[in-house]
Amino acid sequence: MTSPVLSVSNLNTSFLVDGKWMDVVRDVSFDIGAKETVAVVGESGSGKSVTALSIMRLLSENNARLKGEINFGGQNLLDISQQDMQKVRGNRIGMIFQEPMTSLNPVLKIGKQITEVLVRHRGMTQATARAEAIRLLDKVRIPAARSRLDEYPLSFSGGMRQRVVIAIALACSPQLLIADEPTTALDVTIQAQILELIKVLQEEEGMSVLFITHDMGVVAEISDRTVVMYRGEAVETGTTQEIFQHAKHPYTRALLSAVPKLGSMAGTVQPKRFPIVDMKTGEAASVADTADTVEHDKTPILEVKNLVTRFDIKSGFFGRVSGRVHAVENVSFDLREGETLSLVGESGCGKSTTGRSIMRLTEAKSGSITVGGKDVRHAGKSSLLDIRKHMQMIFQDPFESLNPRMRVGEAIAEPIVTHGLAARGEVRKRVADLLTRVGLSPSMADRFPHEFSGGQRQRVCIARALALEPRFIVADESVSALDVSVKAQVINLMLDLQERFKLAYLFISHDMAVVERISHRVAVMYLGEIVEIGSRASVFENPQHPYTKKLMEAVPVPDPARRQIRRISNDEIRSPVRAPDFVAPVRKYDEVSAGHFVQVQ
């Protein structure tokens, strides 16, 4: 390897927190060679983003202290003045951030935002800058680049905005591109496009890439070498191949074992727990197989028939209906006791609205929902109360789904007290019992939600949902916001509970790999409709609908040996917003094999 483009040695970053200096990054060293992609991977709080910000010197000097050496192009970036750093940033190091929705200025035209950089950093005239801007947009594969220059960011989708951000980062042909979780906020098919684009651009431009991510799949997909960070330290550095195949550090092993791999479930019928790796020895403990919990013979506990949920978009003073969101269109499925049915799809496919319609948090337009033989949609106040004891919901964001001003004990006790499920004196015991059931200690009942970590909060939410002894739980992206290792534990917990109480789950998720791990049956949704539904084995091993295939192809596989070459497509996720006079087409389904239905196109 020739001399590295960027060489970080013994980087220490500390933050001033309430008058004390806290080390956030400790003794981190790594090199990035020419035309090399290095991934820094870690869970939240591992210091990976702070490392990137330290390199860019983007941390406020009042409350952040940097030590060590960051060598870039023959100078130590920690020694030079902010003015000189300004010349390095944007000119020789480009940067892409996580949130494409906020990293562009919403009131400036796209073209203006690109030419501004070109004029300032490369001293171009307006006319040449404009021509160069078009070339850059072409380069990031934005169709009809010339006509889109005069548009505002709001008319671009998330994926397209991220392309624009990349175009701006490329404007000065940087030697190094730092990408901080650039695909985390994007849907999986869009993520695949952006990853592919970054790979191709790296070839074309001959630049080095520092890629910050939490996603082992993305790491396997893109990086040559990988730095694994844990609690502020770089615990393992090596080629991506080595890390994935012969990880040495126990943390890396634990992390890898918690990553669900799409396709790893081939040949199994039952959902599978994640292996738990001992953090000290790095040895994986064997996990028990899950028992068959599905009651095939009884009547389903949840039956959904021809469910339709639409939202009117009103505009103008008189609230004229100017369009309609066809969020859920003609969706039918059933759920048996002890079964997990997953609804998968990308943003806007109506999977969450389906869950909310079943819970009657959103009112459906037509169709029927039957829970335990009772009609949900036309239930009055008192019978709805009765039905809601059968079904509970766990939400996506554990930071939002607990009332911040209520002790968790109170929060769990509330439904028990309200519905008189236990005598006054028994309530505390019931709460303690529920907390133990989800793997928390009963003494935690007196704490407030902010004293818990994300995973613990999600456990509290599960405990609260269990308080009413429901027969099924709608889990709306319930593990999506959690770190991999925590995610694996919460999923294991969900499987344990399913085994003990014959719980059924309606598992709503965008994460194909998790879905493969946990479900008995899978329904793939696209634009409000179910395009394919069947047992997990049949949908994952024999996908029929083109959208299902596309979705599966797009999932990054955490195995560098299986890296695939994709072509860069520009397909966008279509919007379910239609004109008010739109009539939804009647769909037919083919039965490919027993219980495996595919929408006829």
Next chain:
Amino acid sequence: MSNDANPGNSVHSRDGADAERASRSPFRATLGALLRDRLALTGIIIVTLLVLAALFAPLIAPQNPYDLAQLDIMDNRLPPGSESMSGLYYLIGTDDQGRDLFSAILYGLRTSIIVGISSAAIALVIGASLGLLSAYAGGKTDAILMRIVDIQLSFPAILIALIFLAILGQGVDKIILALVITQWAYYARTIRGSALVERRRSYVDAARSMALPDRSILFRHILPNCLPPLIVVATMRVAYAIMLEATLSFLGIGLPVTEPSLGLLISNGFEYLLSGDYWISFFPGLALLLLIVGINLIGDALRDILNPRREG
């Protein structure tokens, strides 16, 4: 890996940021922060002293300014530091009735604080209830209530108070009523805004899916989370109510002469200002100023502390 490791060293994680405040209720955390803020502490000391003085006025005051038997018209308009025939020491002088100003201010503070706090409290209860209802019910209820609020807010408070007092007449109860009428809309508007935000958070959905009654969702879940901005508004509004009462009394339509408040004392001395007898207006004015500044200092600090975007 065996438990959900709390990433305590992370500045990005909310867990880390909150670790300092572990196992304390939000109320105590706020109080702690308030006492650490130097300006707020000054405000708290000023307000506490004034409130205590008002509370124990009958014990502290050398004279009962309402007991006509204790007044001597011969003592009128004595400058600060004078002594009466009966040996009473007038620390800050007397007014045109021969009343000890220090005693009059203590009793005046009483009226001002009672009027300010009770009108703000009643307006808060009414405004907060209507605002919550408006946000939770939405639709027509919301539209009608908010249009009323709009109309209310488009008139200057003093004008509305003047009209109502002209109709109702004078008296402590009347002025409290007038102040409530002019102020409830601020609370309604404030709480509706935050309730709309809170209503969309998923803990409300969670409460709904547990089939908790609306009443408990509103008062146990949404209301406590709307309190921070409401507390700030309430603090500032108490100061505003006291000022408004003083203004109205100054104009002679607030409280009757038999129950002088600070505003009335200022107004009494107003005509003597130019003749050099400054103290009759000046000292009640100073007391009013201290009270208002004290309350505002607390309010300002509360606004900073309760701001969710505050760093740290």
